[in-house]
Amino acid sequence: MNIQLLFKTTTQINNLTNTLFVGTNMKFNTKTIHGGQKDIDPAYNSVMPPIYQTTTYAQSTPGGHKGFEYSRSGNPTRAALENSLAAIENGKFGLAFGSGLAAIDAVIKLLKPGDEVISTNDLYGGSYRLFTKIFEGLGIKFHFIGMNNANNIENYINKNTKLIWVETPTNPMINIIDIKTCAFISKKHNLLLAVDNTFATPYLQNPLDHGADIVMHSATKYLGGHSDVVMGALIVKDDALAKKLYFIQNASGAICGPQDAFLVLRGIKTLHLRMQRHCENGKAVAHYLQNNPKIENVYWPGFENHPNHEIAKEQMSDYGGMVSFTTIGNNYNEAIKIVENLKVFTLAESLGGVESLAGHPASMTHASIPKEEREKTGVVDSLIRLSVGIEDIEDLIEDLEQAIN
Numbered sequence: 027m028n029i030q031l032l033f034k035t036t037t038q039i040n041n042l043t044n045t046l047f048v049g050t051n052m053k054f055n056t057k058t059i060h061g062g063q064k065d066i067d068p069a070y071n072s073v074m075p076p077i078y079q080t081t082t083y084a085q086s087t088p089g090g091h092k093g094f095e096y097s098r099s100g101n102p103t104r105a106a107l108e109n110s111l112a113a114i115e116n117g118k119f120g121l122a123f124g125s126g127l128a129a130i131d132a133v134i135k136l137l138k139p140g141d142e143v144i145s146t147n148d149l150y151g152g153s154y155r156l157f158t159k160i161f162e163g164l165g166i167k168f169h170f171i172g173m174n175n176a177n178n179i180e181n182y183i184n185k186n187t188k189l190i191w192v193e194t195p196t197n198p199m200i201n202i203i204d205i206k207t208c209a210f211i212s213k214k215h216n217l218l219l220a221v222d223n224t225f226a227t228p229y230l231q232n233p234l235d236h237g238a239d240i241v242m243h244s245a246t247k248y249l250g251g252h253s254d255v256v257m258g259a260l261i262v263k264d265d266a267l268a269k270k271l272y273f274i275q276n277a278s279g280a281i282c283g284p285q286d287a288f289l290v291l292r293g294i295k296t297l298h299l300r301m302q303r304h305c306e307n308g309k310a311v312a313h314y315l316q317n318n319p320k321i322e323n324v325y326w327p328g329f330e331n332h333p334n335h336e337i338a339k340e341q342m343s344d345y346g347g348m349v350s351f352t353t354i355g356n357n358y359n360e361a362i363k364i365v366e367n368l369k370v371f372t373l374a375e376s377l378g379g380v381e382s383l384a385g386h387p388a389s390m391t392h393a394s395i396p397k398e399e400r401e402k403t404g405v406v407d408s409l410i411r412l413s414v415g416i417e418d419i420e421d422l423i424e425d426l427e428q429a430i431n
């Protein structure tokens with residue numbers, strides 16, 4: 027929602043609230059297409075929101091505008107996306123940023139020097155880098171802890187703790203963290219709970235429904251879905267929190283452009299279809315790898331022996347398309363050879379696009395985490411992470427077979 031407007035006049039609030047709540051009673055698949063999308067083009071009734079490629083908006087008199095005055099503060103294409111984001115995450119306010127990291131940056135800017143954050147120790151390397159290399163230098167303290175047992179969090183809470191940062195499933199170990207228990211603890215101690223929902227997407231889980239305060243997405247991934255955009259998102263329910271985050275979005279200025287907002291909005295319209303296939307293919311790949319004698323460990327929350335399978339079963343509607351594995355012998359060079367040999371899977375950073383991607387976290391996404399640190403969490407030399415796409419499953423398995431064997 028265009029929060030800037032929300033906090034202006036009552037008429038504007040009512041108008042926007044009417045638009046925003048389009049979708050509140052819809053089921054998920056309908057929401058991906060229509061959620062928050064009403065009167066999107068008052069000029070010509072176009073069905074898709076126009077790309078308002080404009081910096082500014084003419085005013086009849088100072089302050090006399092139609093709801094938008096400068097595109098850092100608000101842009102109609104971005105507002106259409108922000109309303110959609112709010113709808114699909116069962117939130118009230120969506121905020122779009124220039125990248126996932128820009129969205130995380132905005133959340134940490136809610137804090138001040140001396141504040142402490144408890145974060146999962148198995149998280150995206152870029153988030154770890156942002157926390158340790160930027161925000162620790164500005165006086166914020168981070169505790170990186172194992173959250174497989176969420177009750178563990180309570181041991182690290184003190185009077186300075188302000189935020190719990192959760193990523194579930196985690197990147198790249200596909201650990202599952204119990205959001206409800208985290209929410210119980212955060213409420214008990216009056217803390218904020220933020221959940222990076224990039225891997226699961228709102229198709230599989232809605233953290234706000236489990237009690238989280240903030241949902242974060244690298245919209246670059248499944249929401250955009252076509253590996254053609256870099257973007258981040260935050261979704262919240264609480265008015266006061268939305269107001270603070272909007273202030274940061276506008277004041278720090280890490281917004282996305284209207285063309286990118288259009289692309290992600292278009293991506294969201296097929297999220298449910300893509301995710302269904304990602305989950306089917308992910309399951310088939312996980313089972314194939316589990317039965318391959320050259321593979322040591324397969325990390326996929328659908329396996330009954332996954333440490334938090336029961337929590338995954340409860341908080342997610344399926345198990346997603348991310349699968350990680352290690353080879354017997356844990357040989358760095360062998361892992362590199364496998365990813366080099368893949369032909370249908372592309373060796374590349376990122377995930378969540380229609381095409382299958384493979385990555386070697388130790389040398390790619392997690393290279394910024396010291397070896398001893400990353401190995402503590404399972405990111406060993408032979409770990410390979412797959413983002414299983416929506417191609418024909420036979421082709422994907424044949425490709426893995428030839429690359430591994």
Ligand SMILES: Cc1ncc(COP(=O)(O)O)c(C=O)c1O
Pocket residue numbers: 125126127128150152153193197222224225243244245246256257258376
């Ligand atoms: C789980 C997770 N969170 C956050 C990010 C950062 O997002 P972006 O690359 O859009 O800045 C990524 C990127 O890979 C990610 O995988």
